[in-house]
Amino acid sequence: MSPSLKKLAPAVMILTGSLALGGCATKGFVREQVAVVSQRVDALETQLQATDATAKSAQAEAQSASGQAQNNGQRLDQLNARVDGIEQRMQQAQQKRPRN
Amino acid sequence: MIHALLALALVAPLPAQAVEKPPTSEQTVSQTSAAENDEARRSEAATRVADWIAASGDNGALPYIIIDKAAASLLLFDAKGKLLGAAPVLIGVAVGDEATPGIGTKNLAEIGPAERTTPAGRFLAKFGMAAGRQKVLWVDYATSVALHPIPKGNQKERRRQRMLSPAIDDNRITFGCINVPMALYNKSVRPLFQKKGGYVYVLPDTKPLDVVFPRLRAQPFPNAAAS
Numbered sequence: 001m002s003p004s005l006k007k008l009a010p011a012v013m014i015l016t017g018s019l020a021l022g023g024c025a026t027k028g029f030v031r032e033q034v035a036v037v038s039q040r041v042d043a044l045e046t047q048l049q050a051t052d053a054t055a056k057s058a059q060a061e062a063q064s065a066s067g068q069a070q071n072n073g074q075r076l077d078q079l080n081a082r083v084d085g086i087e088q089r090m091q092q093a094q095q096k097r098p099r100n
Numbered sequence: 101m102i103h104a105l106l107a108l109a110l111v112a113p114l115p116a117q118a119v120e121k122p123p124t125s126e127q128t129v130s131q132t133s134a135a136e137n138d139e140a141r142r143s144e145a146a147t148r149v150a151d152w153i154a155a156s157g158d159n160g161a162l163p164y165i166i167i168d169k170a171a172a173s174l175l176l177f178d179a180k181g182k183l184l185g186a187a188p189v190l191i192g193v194a195v196g197d198e199a200t201p202g203i204g205t206k207n208l209a210e211i212g213p214a215e216r217t218t219p220a221g222r223f224l225a226k227f228g229m230a231a232g233r234q235k236v237l238w239v240d241y242a243t244s245v246a247l248h249p250i251p252k253g254n255q256k257e258r259r260r261q262r263m264l265s266p267a268i269d270d271n272r273i274t275f276g277c278i279n280v281p282m283a284l285y286n287k288s289v290r291p292l293f294q295k296k297g298g299y300v301y302v303l304p305d306t307k308p309l310d311v312v313f314p315r316l317r318a319q320p321f322p323n324a325a326a327s
Binding site for chain 1: 253
């Protein structure tokens with residue numbers, strides 16, 4: 001081993017050690033990070049549940065509206081028939097001649 | 101001599117055609133005198149029915165008309181029973197109080213002379229459409245009896261003159277409808293009956309009065325009450 005290398009060996013070791021130690025995270029740091037992520041996940045989960053509830057409610061309302069629309073459609077059909085009948089009767093009435 | 105002939109020509113009676121010519125305006129017809137005549141010739145039956153309606157409120161707070169067939173006249177009352185007017189009317193040529201079944205679906209030409217009655221009874225009358233885009237006061241829709249002014253039609257029937265004449269018998273000319281003076285129709289009947297309608301009481305020709313109006317039995321005769 002050359003003398004210049006001998007001089008450099010401790011410095012290299014120190015550098016390598018510091019680099020190796022710098023790459024490891026402490027348990028506390030990890031817990032902090034996990035807690036933050038966990039909070040965000042919880043918040044997202046809550047939000048998701050709320051969104052899910054809203055979606056379900058919207059779906060129920062949509063189904064109800066669809067049913068009502070169907071009913072309205074049926075009523076419209078019935079009314080249409082009645083209007084047709086009244087129109088026919090009016091036309092007949094306009095043909096009715098009083099006995100002067 | 102010539103002057104004498106001219107004078108004679110001027111005072112000579114008008115030809116028959118000119119006499120029969122209808123008045124230029126029906127409104128100028130001596131409505132007042134006709135109404136007075138009509139009021140004067142109002143029958144006992146009409147008075148009895150009028151008293152009954154006023155006393156019992158049978159008109160249900162609606163205006164009403166009493167058609168006195170025997171007198172060929174009409175009495176018009178407001179919803180409170182106040183007499184608003186009287187006028188001569190034209191009615192069905194046939195004497196009778198019933199309408200032939202199915203007459204409402206017949207054409208005028210198909211209606212025989214004996215069927216041309218103005219049915220007696222109590223009718224809830226309302227304005228409605230009729231053939232020719234006209235609006236009439238339907239008295240009995242089912243039997244096509246309506247109340248309206250004299251229709252433009254057969255001039256030979258001389259309906260206007262019949263209405264104006266003081267005689268009653270010649271007022272029987274229609275197919276069953278009730279013809280009333282135009283002025284009365286436009287000024288009184290239409291405004292009164294247009295919204296909610298009203299009642300028309302047609303007095304009978306031959307049937308007893310209390311058969312046609314059974315509720316009349318509950319109304320004592322005025323004479324009986326006095327005696």
